[in-house]
Amino acid sequence: MAKVKGAIKVDVEKCKGCGLCVVACPSKVIDLAREVNGKGYNYAYMANPDACIGCANCAIVCPDSVIEVYKVKAEMA
Amino acid sequence: MSDIKDIIKDENLVYKKTKVLTDNVMHYCPGCSHGVVHKLVAEVIEEMGIQEKTIGISPVGCSVLAYNYLDIDWQEAAHGRAPALATAVNRLHPEKYVFTYQGDGDLASIGTAEIMHACNRGENIVVIFINNAIYGMTGGQMAPTTLEGMKTATSPYGRDIKLNGHPLIITELIAQLPGTSYVTRQAVHTPAAVRKCKKAIRKAFENIGQKKGTSFVEVVSTCNSGWKLSPVKSNEWMVENMFPVYKPGDLKDE
Ligand SMILES: Cc1ncc(C[n+]2csc(CCOP(=O)(O)OP(=O)(O)O)c2C)c(N)n1
Ligand code: SF4
Numbered sequence A: 001m002a003k004v005k006g007a008i009k010v011d012v013e014k015c016k017g018c019g020l021c022v023v024a025c026p027s028k029v030i031d032l033a034r035e036v037n038g039k040g041y042n043y044a045y046m047a048n049p050d051a052c053i054g055c056a057n058c059a060i061v062c063p064d065s066v067i068e069v070y071k072v073k074a075e076m077a
Numbered sequence B: 001m002s003d004i005k006d007i008i009k010d011e012n013l014v015y016k017k018t019k020v021l022t023d024n025v026m027h028y029c030p031g032c033s034h035g036v037v038h039k040l041v042a043e044v045i046e047e048m049g050i051q052e053k054t055i056g057i058s059p060v061g062c063s064v065l066a067y068n069y070l071d072i073d074w075q076e077a078a079h080g081r082a083p084a085l086a087t088a089v090n091r092l093h094p095e096k097y098v099f100t101y102q103g104d105g106d107l108a109s110i111g112t113a114e115i116m117h118a119c120n121r122g123e124n125i126v127v128i129f130i131n132n133a134i135y136g137m138t139g140g141q142m143a144p145t146t147l148e149g150m151k152t153a154t155s156p157y158g159r160d161i162k163l164n165g166h167p168l169i170i171t172e173l174i175a176q177l178p179g180t181s182y183v184t185r186q187a188v189h190t191p192a193a194v195r196k197c198k199k200a201i202r203k204a205f206e207n208i209g210q211k212k213g214t215s216f217v218e219v220v221s222t223c224n225s226g227w228k229l230s231p232v233k234s235n236e237w238m239v240e241n242m243f244p245v246y247k248p249g250d251l252k253d254e
């Protein structure tokens, strides 16, 4: 059976930590990091990467277009 | 179970920033709706293949620097005068896709005359109207669009209708004008709303190609700095308080 697996890549230095992606994600993948980027923002990261389905909801709502989305169909063992 | 490194490969890419957006970091506050709408306009321009044919008119307001973020030709108008400048640009270059991008202070206050007459003349342009019910750039003063009872820097006890008049629901007035062919009110607070708003912007730009007159897309937006709420709370506040007055949906589609 094929299962969809996704992953996101966040441009950490451009992320402003607004948190809109956190609530847009249907799979509760994203959280804001405890660490900050060069501008002092708690940037978005995949706290729960295994749950990502590559739906791109996070990227679509991002005001600063800092999220890239990738998706594969993985075979389940 | 595949490893993240195996997923993040060029061949698996499903979404990335459009090339019509420049690599400049936007000056907007974290979570500001302006960034989302910029992206949608840029994506529509890319998908329609009209990057070389589009001329934007930027306003005065937080989005005054929009020309730094969309890699197209631009003109910068005096406060409220974007529709007048768009009229000139469109008449000199009728084959181009001309749009204005304006806040509610710009469009519904100082620029009320210009927008009304451009829409009434049916100029063949798109108007993107960002309604965040406040003057964002200058520090959150009351706008004509500010809701009854809404606190701003210049209405610290809330907007008082007796003193300040009613919120100006200008899009309903615009829809009455025979020069407009498509008038819609959208928002960008959820992934579904963003997708819908993009379709509306696309339709508006396609209308230019069909010489349909003025297409007007209001985006009910947040100004979380002016509203003094977090970006997420601002979206919730908008749904609860803005939507009952500024109702999302199409007002006119001819
Ligand atoms: C002729 C003139 N009057 C006043 C101003 C001051 N001013 C700059 S931006 C602005 C209001 C902007 O509000 P809005 O259009 O709602 O845009 P936002 O910043 O909220 O996106 C005002 C009054 C100006 N720049 N020029
Ligand atoms: S792509 Fe979808 S599932 Fe993955 S982090 Fe973004 S919103 Fe969540």
Ligand code: SF4
Pocket: B027, B028, B029, B031, B032, B033, B034, B062, B132, B136, B137, B222, B223, B224, B225, B226
């Ligand atoms: S002041 Fe308001 S409208 Fe301006 S960038 Fe900040 S949040 Fe956006």
